[in-house]
Amino acid sequence: MVRLGFPKQKRLLKARDFQRVFDRSSAKASSRVMLLIAAPNGLNQPRIGFIIAKKQVRLAVQRNRIKRVIRETFRSFDSGDFSYDVILLARKGVDQQSSRKIRIEFENLWQKLMLRTKGNKN
RNA sequence: CGAGUUGGCUGGGCAGUCGCCUUACCACUUACUUUUACUCUAAUCGGCGAUCACUGCAAUCGGCUUUUGCAGUGAUCGCUCAUCAUGCGCCGUAAAUGCGACAGGAUAAGGACUAUUAGCAAGGAUGAUUGGGUAAAGGUAAGUGGUACGGAGGAAAGUCCGGGCUCCAUAGGACAGAGUGCCAGGUAACCCCUGGGGGGCGCGAGCCUACGGAAAGUGCAGCAGAAAGUAUACCGCCGAUCGAUCAUAAGGGGCUACCCCUUUGGUAGGAGGUAAGGGUGAAAUGGUGCGGUAAGAGCGCACCGCACGGGUGGCAACAUUCCGUGGCAAGGUAAACCCCGCUCGGAGCAAGACCAAAUAGGAAUCCAUUGGCGUGGUCCGCGCCGGAUUCGGGUAGGUUGCUUGAGGUAUGUGGUGACGCAUACCCUAGAUGAAUGACUGUCCACGACAGAACCCGGCUUAUAGGCCAACUCGAAAU
C-alpha cells in the first residue's frame, strides 16, 4: 500500500538542498513551460522542490495554484524507491495553462525523468 | 415600466474520498534533563605519607667520612576513592582523641561491671572540582500514528498617506528640507471622513473642486496685435481754439465791372482732443440707455454690476431684497520663485530581545582629542570612547516578537452626520521554500478580481454577477 501523504520529508526545504541538486544534477526533463532537474539523494524516496520565480509567474495566486497542482500530482505517484531530489523550475506561460494540462504535462515529464535516470544507472 | 443618482450587503451551495497547517489530547519511538536506587573508579588541582637522590643547617673545637634529626628541591610509588557518612581500645598498619554518665542488676553502701555505652567537644591525609554504567519515576523537545476544533480578502494588491509597536535621549533647540492650505467638527492620527460655505457641471436626484496671499519683492506671457502691464494711440472720429484756401449768403468800409474786414458755410492740413467704433489675442482697465460734446469719455444721470465701511444673520467660512460712501481702481500666473499659517526627529519586525555556536578578535594603510562614533542634511545639545578603509578568516542555527486588538456582534442612548457613550456576549489564520487543494456526484445565476507574512485607520486601483434601501427624470394608468 502506497502512502499518499505529503509530509515535509518529501520536500526540499533548505537552500543547501537546492544547491546540492544543481551541483550534482544527473538528469533533466523539460517542456515549453517547465523544467525538471534531478540528483540522487541516497534516501528511499523522492523529494521535490519548487522554484517558481515572480518574474515568470507574476500573480501569487497563480504561483500557489501551480505548486498545489504539482504537489497533488506528485503525492499520487507510486514512486517506489526512486531516490532522487527533483527541482521543478517554472517557465513563462505556465500560469496561462489549465490545472488539468499542467497535471498531464508534469506526469509525462516525470515518466521521462524516471527512464533517463535508469539509463544512467546502466 | 424605462433611464439614472447615491449608499450599503454579498463574493457559488451541498455530499463523499484523499491530502496540507496550527492548537489540544492519547499511544509509541528517539534524544536531552532532573530525582532516587544500585554499581564502576577515570581525570585535574591541592594535601599527606614512604623510599631514593641532591643541597643546606644542627648534633661536634675544627676538617673529612659515616650516622641521626630537621628543612628545602626533584623523581617514583601510594593514600585521599565512593559515600549523605564510615572509622579512630590494644595489636598490626607509614599515618590520626579527649571528657564521660543517669537508670539498672548485684551489694550493707560503694567500687568494679554495665561502658572503647548514651551524650559532649575537638581534631584530621580523609579536601575541592569534573565523571561512566544500569534501572525506575517525572519533565522537555523532535518524530510517527490516531481523534477533535479551527484555517485568506473586500480589496489580503499598489505601498500613496496616517498611527500603534520596537531601537536610537526621555526625541530637545536652531537652520535647511518636505508636506499641507475655505470654515467647523470627528478621530489615536491623517493628503482621511462628516456637515456647512464659495465656484463650476447637470432638466433633476446629484457630481466635481490644491479653494490662503498678486496692495512685500522678483520673474514669465511665443505668434498675432497700435499696445501685453506701463498706460499708450494703428485705422478711425473730431478739429470748438490756429493759420491757409474756396464760396460770397449776410453786414460794414473804400479809389465801386474790383478790393478789404467781420460773420457764416465748405475743402485740405497742423498743433491738439478722444478711447465711442474697427481689427488681434487666452487676456485690452465695467455693461445698457439717456443726456452731453467739436468729437467723445462715469463727464453727468438712471438701472445693473463692482469695491469699501457699517448694520443684521451665522461658532466660523460666508451671506445680505438693509444703510451709507466711492464713479470704478489694484489685469493674469504662486500644481513659477516666493510670503504667511499649520504639521513633520531618524530608522524599520531582516525593528528589537533571548539562547546556542564560532573566534586569534588578525594584518596593512590613513586620520586622531579644535577628533571619531551613536546620528539620520547641517550646527548645537545629549551619550559613548579610538575611528575609517582594504586584505584575510569565522559564524550566519533556533526561540521569541506573533496575534486580545484604537477587536467584533447585539441592544440602548446622544448627535443632522462622521462618530461618541453604556451594557451584555464572543475569541475569529499565524505559516516561514511559506498551510485552504485535488477528484467525484449534484444544483443554479455556470462563479470575476485575486492569496495574510508585525498590527490597525484610510485612500487608490482591479472586480462575473446577485440582493436591499432612498431619491430623480420620463411614459402609461388611476
Place this chain on the structure above:
RNA sequence: GCGCCCGUAGCUCAAUCGGAUAGAGCAUCGGCCUUCUAAGCCGAGGGUUGCAGGUUCGAUUCCUGCCGGGCGCG
C-alpha cells in the same frame, strides 16, 4: 521592508527653467546614379510623447493617480 530612476518614430537618442511644425541617425518606401547591387545624393511616409485626469491662454516639460521597465540598500 525601504529608497531612487526611466517610458518620445520599427531601433538608438534629442527637444533651452512651459511657447506651437516634436527633431537627428539607422531602418522602410520612391527617385537619381550604376549593366545590376552596395555605397553616395535627393525626397517622402511613419508619433494620441506609456495611460487617465488636473493647473495653465498653451503641457514632452508642472501636479496627482494608475500601468510597465530598471537599479540600489538591508
